[in-house]
Amino acid sequence: MKIICIGRNYRDHAAELGNDAPEEPIIFLKPTTACLYPGQPIKLKPFLGDIHHEVELVVMVDSYAKDVPERMALGLVASFTLGLDLTARTLQNELKAKGLPWEKSKAFDGSAVLGEVELPMTASTDLQRLSIELKKNGALVQQGRTSDMLFTVAQQIAYVSRFITLEPGDLFFTGTPAGVGPIAEGDVLEGFLNGQRVLNVTVAKG
Numbered sequence: 580m581k582i583i584c585i586g587r588n589y590r591d592h593a594a595e596l597g598n599d600a601p602e603e604p605i606i607f608l609k610p611t612t613a614c615l616y617p618g619q620p621i622k623l624k625p626f627l628g629d630i631h632h633e634v635e636l637v638v639m640v641d642s643y644a645k646d647v648p649e650r651m652a653l654g655l656v657a658s659f660t661l662g663l664d665l666t667a668r669t670l671q672n673e674l675k676a677k678g679l680p681w682e683k684s685k686a687f688d689g690s691a692v693l694g695e696v697e698l699p700m701t702a703s704t705d706l707q708r709l710s711i712e713l714k715k716n717g718a719l720v721q722q723g724r725t726s727d728m729l730f731t732v733a734q735q736i737a738y739v740s741r742f743i744t745l746e747p748g749d750l751f752f753t754g755t756p757a758g759v760g761p762i763a764e765g766d767v768l769e770g771f772l773n774g775q776r777v778l779n780v781t782v783a784k785g
């Protein structure tokens with residue numbers, strides 16, 4: 580199992596960090612040790628600096644696959660939820676400025692927060708017609724629609740599977756809409772998919 584993340588997949592989020600919209604999907608990975616499971620609090624580590632929330636649609640694939648055609652890609656998706664792609668933003672900016680890989684700022688322990696409600700893929704599920712919201716302490720901080728993705732979930736799966744063999748249980752973090760920002764001790768973060776709360780996590784001291 581691995582965690583595959585897609586960067587800058589919404590135009591408004593790419594723009595808020597001063598980046599151009601990518602011409603091809605931007606891929607990075609998190610290790611399984613990055614998973615923060617439901618019920619566990621986010622623990623802030625002072626040495627990582629400021630940590631930003633990035634709420635994202637997360638899909639799970641349930642079979643091995645390589646070179647998947649786009650038209651067949653959604654057949655691999657078993658379920659979906661929301662997650663937080665936690666990012667050590669200042670550190671990431673330093674690494675980007677030096678042309679270095681992002682892993683220290685993206686792959687640290689607990690950086691892949693998973694929602695507690697896993698929704699099954701059904702014949703009527705349309706992953707590109709979902710609304711995503713993140714509330715911090717009850718206030719709306721991120722809002723987006725998956726119809727605004729630059730690369731659809733099917734395109735992401737097909738593209739990634741050209742480079743990396745997919746395995747059962749792999750998770751795709753499919754990119755965040757605009758509104759990313761810092762979290763602090765005591766914060767409560769709630770993620771909503773089409774109005775249904777599927778993610779609920781608190782921020783504790785490290």
Ligand code: MG
Nearest residue numbers: 633664754755
């Ligand atoms: Mg992200």
